[in-house]
Amino acid sequence: MLHGLLDTPPRFLFFTGKGGVGKTSTASATAIALADRGHRVLLVSTDPASNLDEVLGLSLASAPRQVPGVPGLEAMNIDPMAAAAAYRERVVGPYRGVLPASAVASIEEQLSGACTVEIAAFDEFTALLADPVATDVYDHVIFDTAPTGHTLRLLSLPEAWTDFIDTNTLGTSCIGPLSGLSNQQDRYRAAVATLADGTRTVLVLVSRPDPLALGEAARAATELGALGIANQRLVINGVFRSTDPDDPLAASLAARAAAALAALPSELSDLARDEVPLLAWSPVGIPGLRALVAGTPPALVAEPAVPVADTIPLAVLVDQVAERGRGLVLTMGKGGVGKTTLAAAIAVELASHGHEVDLTTTDPAAHLDAVLGTGDGSDSGSLRVSRIDPDRVTADYVADVLANAGAGLEASARAVLEEDLRSPCTAEIAVFREFARTVAEATDHFVVLDTAPTGHTLLLLDAARAYHREVGRQGGTVPPEVEALLDRLTDPDFTSVFVVTLPEATPIHEAAALQADLRRAGIEPAAWVVNQSLAAAGVTDPVLVARANGETRYLDEVATRHALRLALVPMLAEAPTGLDGLSHLLSPATAGT
Structure with missing residues (x-):
C-alpha cells in the first residue's frame, strides 16, 4: 500500500502523473492517513478539473475547509477563474473612483486574458x-496536481516568472504593470x-502498471530533475493479480x-516505490480512502444489477461522421479515459473510408505515436499524424509578431514588444493560435483532435475571446482562423465532439460538467463514448x-440523464495499439451491446 510513503513524509508532497492514474485518491488517502496519525494536514488541488470534492x-x-470525520485534515481547491477575478480586483480596485471610467475599463480589458488566469492561480x-x-x-501540505504536462508547467512557473521579472526593464507585460509581481519576487x-x-519536498509520481503511463512518469521524472526537483517517489496504482485462471480477460x-x-x-x-492493488471497491469517501491504505475493503452495500442500456456501435457513429466528407472531430474528457486511443481509432477508421485525415493533439502529454505503433511520427497512407509542439509554435509565433507588428517600430517600442513576448504567457497564446489554425484545416478534409484533459481544454475554449484579444494586442491583427474559431466549434455540420469517459463516478460526473459547459458555449456533443467497460x-x-x-x-445514469447517443466500448484483452488493435475498438463485436 502506501506505508513506505507514510514512514518519513516531508512537509510538502506533490502528487502528479498521467490523467486517470489515481492521483487524487492516493493524495487523499495519504492526507487522511497522516491526519489519523495526529498530524495537521492541508490537502490542496491545483487541477482546473479537480475532482477532490467528489473523492x-x-x-x-x-x-x-475541515474534512468531516478526519480531525486535523483540511482541504481546498485553487480555482483559477476565481483567483483571476480576485487578482483583477486587487489591481483595479484602487483606481475605481480615482481614474476615469474609460481608464478603469482599459485596465480591466488588459487583465481579462488567459495570462491573468495563469498568474493568479x-x-x-x-x-x-x-x-x-x-x-x-x-505539519504537511499535500498538492493534488493537474496531469503531468500541466504540472510540469506549474512547477516551472516560479523560475519562469522570476527570470521574466528579473530581465524585464520596462515594467510592462501581458498582465499589465509588473510592479505588483516584482513585490512578490522574494516569495517566488x-x-x-x-x-x-x-x-522539505517530495514529488510523488503516480502511475498505472501500463507502458504509456509509466513512460510518461519516466519523462516527468527526467524533466522534474532538470527543474531541480530530485526527491522523487513512485506509486504504482491498480496492480492487478488475477485469482481466476478461467477468465481470459483477467489473465x-x-x-x-x-x-x-x-x-x-x-x-x-531506482526510485523508492509503493504499490496499490486494483481494488474491488471505488476509493471514494472517507471509508473507501482509509481502506485504500489499510488494504481491507469498507463495508459495501451490494448494488442491484441494472441492465446495460442500449447503445449505438462506435463504428456507426464514425460512419455518420464519414458521410460529411470533411470536418473536425474532437475527443474530450477527463485525463486517462482513453481520448488518445479513441481519437486514433476514429482517425484510422475515417482514413480506411478513403478520406484524407490529420490526427493531432493539443495534449502536452501526447503519445499518439505509441498508440498507433509508429514510434517515429511517420504517416500512413491518407493518415497524417502530428502534435502541436509548444516550443516550435512559440518560436514561430514570436518570429511572426516581430516580423509583422514589430516591423517599422521605433527602437523603444520594439523593445517593449520583445520584452512582452518573453513572458511565459506567450507560449499559451501561441498554442491557442495553432489550435485555431489546425481547426481551420478541417474545411477541406478531416481533422481529428485529441484534446488535452478536461480542465485545460475548457480553459482553452472559455478563453477564446480573451485569447482573441491577446493575439490582437501582441500581433496587431487577428488571424482569420482565430476570428472564425468559435463559429466552427459550434457548427454541428463541421464539428463532432465525442465526450469520452469511463464507467465510474468521477469521470462520468466530470464529463457531465464538461457537457454543460460545452452547451453553454453553444456546442452540442455528438455522442458519449463509455470506454473500458467490464460490464460489457x-x-x-x-x-x-x-x-x-x-x-x-x-x-x-449516462444513458438516462446525460447522453443523447451512447457508444459502449468494453475492456479488451489486448491493449488497443497499432492499426490492428485500434480496429478492434470499432469492430461490431466490441463497439456496443
Whole structure:
C-alpha cells in the first residue's frame, strides 16, 4: 500500500502523473492517513478539473475547509477563474473612483486574458508553498496536481516568472504593470528553493502498471530533475493479480501489468516505490480512502444489477461522421479515459473510408505515436499524424509578431514588444493560435483532435475571446482562423465532439460538467463514448466482477440523464495499439451491446 510513503513524509508532497492514474485518491488517502496519525494536514488541488470534492464527499472552495470525520485534515481547491477575478480586483480596485471610467475599463480589458488566469492561480500556489504565514499551522501540505504536462508547467512557473521579472526593464507585460509581481519576487524565489529542497519536498509520481503511463512518469521524472526537483517517489496504482485462471480477460490484464512492471523504465527503477492493488471497491469517501491504505475493503452495500442500456456501435457513429466528407472531430474528457486511443481509432477508421485525415493533439502529454505503433511520427497512407509542439509554435509565433507588428517600430517600442513576448504567457497564446489554425484545416478534409484533459481544454475554449484579444494586442491583427474559431466549434455540420469517459463516478460526473459547459458555449456533443467497460466484457474474476457490478448504475445514469447517443466500448484483452488493435475498438463485436 502506501506505508513506505507514510514512514518519513516531508512537509510538502506533490502528487502528479498521467490523467486517470489515481492521483487524487492516493493524495487523499495519504492526507487522511497522516491526519489519523495526529498530524495537521492541508490537502490542496491545483487541477482546473479537480475532482477532490467528489473523492472526499464534500464541497470545497478556495479557502481551507475541515474534512468531516478526519480531525486535523483540511482541504481546498485553487480555482483559477476565481483567483483571476480576485487578482483583477486587487489591481483595479484602487483606481475605481480615482481614474476615469474609460481608464478603469482599459485596465480591466488588459487583465481579462488567459495570462491573468495563469498568474493568479500561480500566485496562490506560491503563497502556499513559500509563505510561512499561509501554512504555518500545518505539519504537511499535500498538492493534488493537474496531469503531468500541466504540472510540469506549474512547477516551472516560479523560475519562469522570476527570470521574466528579473530581465524585464520596462515594467510592462501581458498582465499589465509588473510592479505588483516584482513585490512578490522574494516569495517566488522561496518557492523555487522549496521545490528543490529534498528535505522539505517530495514529488510523488503516480502511475498505472501500463507502458504509456509509466513512460510518461519516466519523462516527468527526467524533466522534474532538470527543474531541480530530485526527491522523487513512485506509486504504482491498480496492480492487478488475477485469482481466476478461467477468465481470459483477467489473465491478460494481470499479464500486461506484470510485463509493464518487469520493463520498468530506467528513470523509475531506482526510485523508492509503493504499490496499490486494483481494488474491488471505488476509493471514494472517507471509508473507501482509509481502506485504500489499510488494504481491507469498507463495508459495501451490494448494488442491484441494472441492465446495460442500449447503445449505438462506435463504428456507426464514425460512419455518420464519414458521410460529411470533411470536418473536425474532437475527443474530450477527463485525463486517462482513453481520448488518445479513441481519437486514433476514429482517425484510422475515417482514413480506411478513403478520406484524407490529420490526427493531432493539443495534449502536452501526447503519445499518439505509441498508440498507433509508429514510434517515429511517420504517416500512413491518407493518415497524417502530428502534435502541436509548444516550443516550435512559440518560436514561430514570436518570429511572426516581430516580423509583422514589430516591423517599422521605433527602437523603444520594439523593445517593449520583445520584452512582452518573453513572458511565459506567450507560449499559451501561441498554442491557442495553432489550435485555431489546425481547426481551420478541417474545411477541406478531416481533422481529428485529441484534446488535452478536461480542465485545460475548457480553459482553452472559455478563453477564446480573451485569447482573441491577446493575439490582437501582441500581433496587431487577428488571424482569420482565430476570428472564425468559435463559429466552427459550434457548427454541428463541421464539428463532432465525442465526450469520452469511463464507467465510474468521477469521470462520468466530470464529463457531465464538461457537457454543460460545452452547451453553454453553444456546442452540442455528438455522442458519449463509455470506454473500458467490464460490464460489457463478460468477466468472471471476483475483483473484476465486483467492479463490473459497480459500473451498471453509472452506465444507466449516462444513458438516462446525460447522453443523447451512447457508444459502449468494453475492456479488451489486448491493449488497443497499432492499426490492428485500434480496429478492434470499432469492430461490431466490441463497439456496443
